[in-house]
Amino acid sequence: MSVHTHSVEAGGVIVTVAGEQLLETAREAAAELAGVPARLAAKDATLWGPEAEAEARIRLGWIDLPRSSREFLPELRAFAASVRSAGLTHVVLAGMGGSSLAPEVIAATAGVGLTVLDTTDPGQIRNALADRLEHTVLVVSSKSGTTIETDSHRRVYEAAFRNAGIDPAERIVVVTDPGSPLEKIARESDYRVFLADPNVGGRYSALSAFGLVPTALAGVDVAGLLDDAAAFAETVAADDGPGALLGALLGGAGRRGRDKIFFADFGSRQPGFADWAEQLLAESTGKRGTGLLPVVVESVDAADYLDLPDRVLVTLGNPLNLEGVTVSGTLGGSFLAWEFGTALAGRLLGINPFDQPNVAESKENTARILDEAGSGPLTERPPVFVEDAVAVYADDPELLAGAATIRDVLAVLLGAIPEHGYLAVMAYLDRHEDAAAALLRKSLALHTGRPVTFGWGPRFLHSTGQYHKGGPQVGVFLQLTGAHEADLEIPGRPFTFGRLQLAQALGDLRALRQRGRPAIRLHLRDRTAGIEQVLDAANELA
Template sequence: MSIEVTLGDEADAVAAVKDKLVAEGVPAALAAGDSALWGPQAQPEAAIRLGWLGLPGSSRELLPEIATLVERARAEGLDHVVLAGMGGSSLAPEVICATGDVPLTVLDTTDPHQVRRALADRLDRTIVVVASKSGGTIETDSHRRIYEQAFRDAGIDPAERIVVVTDPGSPLERTAIEAGYPVVLADPNVGGRYSALTAFGLVPSALAGADVAGLLDDAAAVAPLLAQDEGNPGLELGALLGARALQGRDKLILRDAPSEITGLPDWIEQLIAESTGKEGKGILPVVGAEAAEARDQFLVTIGPDSGTTVDGPLGAQFLVWEYATAIAGRVLGINPFDQPNVAESKENTTRILQEAGDGPLPTGTPVLTDGPVEVYGDLPGDLKNLADVLTWLLRAIPERGYLAIMAYLDREAAFDAAVIGDASFEEMTETWASADVATLRALLDYRTDHAITFGWGPRFLHSTGQYHKGGPEAGVFLQITGVVTDDVEVPGKPYTLGRLQLAQALGDLGALTSRGRPAVRLHLTDRVAGIRHLLSVAEEL
């Protein structure tokens, strides 16, 4: 594991932070699991959240149990692995499988179109991993119910197709035992975003075909370095993150260089944003930007490159970034293991669903309509069209602020537009990008030096959602929802997926506007045409 840090004029400030940490004995204390490192208020939480430090060794105990599950799935011809999980329960397996080039279908969405897409894919050869630390995650509970019904309708016993990963004693464990599902219990002393090397990361990845033993080997190789004062990559990276934030560079631009690892910035985004974004402080990871353009930004590249880089195998990267995040929390004076603002949007969602009953959800009235796009929000009266709205949002970003784009849509829908046959790879990529709402991030990025993030809802609620509400009050928010044309019932619940998805969007929007932060909701009355129109308007700004 190697970390190359080129700091230029700010090297002295970063060195000073590192020297202070060493003088206080932090590296050895953290490696030993000292829960007092983040102060007395954080100590009770930290005392039950440091199990990730020992995972390279303790998770090996799970390998025989996981191997049995894999052998059974292979013997039964179950080669389509679906992971129902949110946040830390899905992001790490997604990276592990992408890096290992093994297929994994991740359901971290309430979009009914995306869920129907998964249900229609080889149900007769599907095994579902239902993963939830708390056992009460509403999205994951919905996915479980939907797949149970789908299996029964197909004449398949769900007990032969569903595997549960959860914490000991959770409601999900009890449900699984009653239903006869295999259960793999995770370490309860590890928080969700630090759980990459627990059962949450290993079980679905192994079922998909990834080498999880090798992952633990790589983590074990770097672990001894984390107790050292020198040659400690986690200390160097953590000091860098903390020092940059103290200097006002609190937007971490994460860039993927060509390497053997695929998609790690998405996992880092959750780890750092949810761990540090609280008490008006925090570090905002920005995925997708190519360079740090403003004075509040700095660039770290994953893989071999020039500048500041983090290079090494995936298992080691997981452990080093976790250690560095814990270090950055100490430097910033916050508890890196809690998430005090995450529950607010969830509570708003529940309230909205309960108060609406069988009636319409409180969407409000659009302030203007531009083709297939309705615009909602507290906006100046002189805005006439979508171009005016996007321009107003960009101008509303404060000096050290950011724009967050949050899309409650099917993140795989753009693949439907990809041309197959005689088209070149470049042509297919261009066609796909022109149908992908995520392209909006890059289009708007060209028009401002401020950081712009993009998140799929409700996935981001388990990631950057904490930073949006608990971090610096510098965010401007653009939410995108879309009409549902083929909804999915949630068995045993009084709502459909589409209704839940819209309630989640409205609930989070309420949490943001209650803080007086600029927020706009765009609703696509036709998803395909709406995305095409939105991107074309952004291109012409």
């Protein structure tokens, strides 16, 4: 059966809303936003209220990026040519959140190779170090310049280059904000430095130096990306533009309780875009007990979104004959459309879309756990029980009273999801070697009537981690950690990557526990066997 639709196309981007209820929601919210898109295009920092004004004044530089980023393109183009002429054909990006998600999409869409390190898993890092080191250039990207994961990547690559008889100054490029600690280190080490616009937040930085430097070095035509973004930028001030429609729909739906945003790719040819949008939405809106929860599903036939009354289906690419929203168009234009839409949705939801008040919490817990443990074990709490390759841990053992198998544990967690809640699966594993763990999302979704998300740790801490803590406190959490075949030292640090990874996992659990949220950790004593065991248990659920 066909559904009523309304499409807006401008600047290379098309947004289509389908379904009477969503159309009514979008119309009402758009009327409330009359004149707001033009004010946003003019960088009006008062749009989100007096409490957000100071932050907004230093976070709206992303609006100018299609133009302002062109200023350093000649320098970047010349440097990229020199890198290629030196035979450095393997580009590794060390970055987290906004520093890695957009470059990954840009490179994948262009079909060029880019190795992204947004992990503390020692196996994944060791594999990257062993891959074409003699032809590697490392891009170290951090807005603050203090990101512990990125700092650790820099340290281990510096040592690897030196051990191979390579001067790190010939291989390391730094992207950071002016005056950051990382800039100081880079200048002292004679690394090539590209400074980003400090008035752009990390998740809005796709078209800044954070998105352009690593991808240009990898061979992407970043000038074309900016051309496409500039074409869309000409349309953003209109009340009836694609960005305005997207913002009205997202914000209006969220206020009506339809706050679970399911992303399904259907021919977008922009691999990973949903993961980038996930961070943008979750970190921008998940605060003050409200927010939009992005749920990235494997395909449009992942039927777990169909019967949920609090969901909106977003299709990236081609429209479906279903109630929902479809967004398609050029990559540069799509980045800007979602940024404008998210900022407008923030106004409707009554939140500041540019801060992330809870992101630092897990970081602080990680540091505290490492300090408290010293050289001793990070946790002395024994497992609730062990079944074959999986050990089960819970800070509140009463949560698992009567559970004797992994299947029982999963059943307890699914049963604990409240009426408007969700289950988050958080895997502190190697997202390449342990990729099968991601199958757990779909398997669990088939056995619950509620949304199930999946995130690789610690990268989700810079994304949905904000929503987990600052959004509605209706989440239930399943964490996966795993044993290491071999750990990896971090030069100049008193802890290893494996120890850091576990401390990050435990630090996040501590933040969730402080909010009284149900959370279980499954530790895979053997990763391959453990993943298979957990998947089998999920499939056994009635």
